[in-house]
Amino acid sequence: MLRARAAKKFSKFALVPLVIFTIVLVIPFVNGFYYTFTDWDGFETTKFVGFDNYVKSFKDPTFWATLRFTTLFVVVSLVIVNVVAFGLALIVTSNLRSRNVLRTFFFVPNLIGGVVLGVIWQFVFNSALVALANKYDWALFKESWLQDTHKAFWALIIVTVWQSSGYMMIVYITGLVSIEQEVLEASQIDGASPLRTLLTIKIPLMAQAFTIALFLTLRGGFMAYDVNVALTGGGPFRTTELISLHIFQDAFANGNFGTGQSKAVVMFIIVAMAALVQVTISKRYEVQR
């Protein structure tokens, strides 16, 4: 009786999403995994090639260079986005009068699509800043930042931070407001300074928000594509290609669907491992209430 009811409940709520999930995610994923062991050319497969595609992928020096660049991008953007987002969350949950306006203000960049954002910032770096630099003699901006590998990296970071801090801020706000008022009052009565309150009360009690925000930025960093395409296009000299763009280029520009797909599988494994490690570690700091 109970089992039948459970089954009915399951079919009511989970069956449709599960079917859709299987069709749009599981089947293509398995299919894609299968393709990496064949000579797939985007249209058809004629034979199995074993691990050839993986061997070729690992022998490709540009793949390693892109992986290194992506890792650097993920680490730097993860740190900066979360520091900035947490800072913003503290500002807008304080007693500032303008806090509601500021919340909207900080969140808006997240509503602009990545490609549009990339094009806007491309104009800023290529034209606006260069024009201003020539007028006021700012050496730093005289040459477009997108012309130089290191500066183009920072341009990518700036735009990513600008885009995603607002979103992560919302996550942190949720964490901050979920802390019970009594605990905070108790600490105040005990004479804790604001910094002490932040470090020993607020942060430990909202560790869950950190788990979520860190996971989202980690995943976002590895998956970053649209801003990369629209802002730097991988340039200068293809030195700022992130892994997604590299895979896209390999498959659809060079027509190497086999290696492109196997690189995508490698990327999936890396992201899954990194996310798993991150979530396990941050879970440890979460306080059960």
Added chain:
Amino acid sequence: MNKTKKLGFLALASAVTMSMVVAVPAPAATACPKKATVTMLGTIKIEIQDQFLAAVADYNKSQKCYTVKSIPGDRKLTFLQNVTPMYAAKNAPTIMYTLQEIPDMADKVIDWKGTKLVSLVSPGLLAAANVGGKQVGVPSTAEAFGLLYNKKVLADAGIDPAKIKTRGDLENAFKTLQAKGKKAIHFSAIWWSLGAHFTNIYHANSAKTHEGRLKVLDQLSDGSKDLSKDAVFQNWLATFDLLKKYNGSTANLTDTEYDASIASLSSGNYGFLFQGNWTEPNLMTAAPGTDFGIMPLPISTDAATYGNDSIPVGVPGYFMIDAKQSTKAERDGAIDFLTWLYTSPKGQGFVANPVTKGGMGFIPVYKGFKVEPATSMARDISKFVVAGKTLEWINTYYPAGLQETVGKVSMQQYFTDKITSADLAKAIQDAWKGSVKTWRGVKK
């Protein structure tokens, strides 16, 4: 029955005989009990999308048998990325239009051999879509690239472009322009301009015969070519250096430079621009009333050297018709539509009339065109074509991805003085080494 229809039926009849179907084409309109929908991916190119769709609408109005429908596709994606999911979904478009991906499509499309359209094009313009003897596509138009110039600026400076026959002459023209207070040339660092078109200047000049030029590709693929010992390559490098030296603009490694370069040439401050005739509508919109011309980029100091007096003319894309997933009626309709477009007076109007008159402004490549090209640069190109002073688009044969590898990396690095000319030669050799010889019909 009007003339258009007659031609349509003629093409239909020839198509039917060609595909060797036993059935005799039924007479008159009863031939098609059900209207077949012919799909086409894209609209040739975005710049003339409205004009092309107008042509399609006009054709559909005149039709009892076929409806042509353009499927937009995602312009941000490559041709292959658009087409592969459609094939996987058993929903391939009937008409496809592309250039670089022809080798990938060759076994999936019909052989155009024996059709009316093929008989109207010169073999040279069919070559790039002939894969191992199979004519997989027919051309849309011809395009050319080379040195574009602002006719007024050159005339004011007293320069006659027809007299620029060597690299030395070109440098003198640059100097004259600078002496008149003008900027000599906008040499843009756009990756596709460098990777496909500028590299082609070397490849098109590399040998006098088609076979000789393909041989250079063979040697590059085998790794037996030493570019640093190649006299044509050295001339090409010297030309690269010359254009860099007199470049009046600063390099911009993102794609936004394209618009900037058009603004430069149309502004009247620059004499030359290395680009192609596809910029003409934009140039004319930016500077109404100004005429722009096109001339060869002479790379040798000896006027008599092969190629010095010619411009690279090629086909920007070919129409292919799916043979795997379409019905016979759809294929016939596709042939009928394209034949109508290029042979009927109405279709020709859409093809060759200038954009201002609702046409696509294409340079005719099929014989028997009643409509003459109307713009200054198009007429210049026609003159080069008639005089036989054309070079090949070897870039059509580049392996997929090569123009990105070379254009985005080594060419832009040399452009911005990050590497030496020896590094550039080596980088080009490395990029070619081991590439599959698709130009010999070898399948990847």
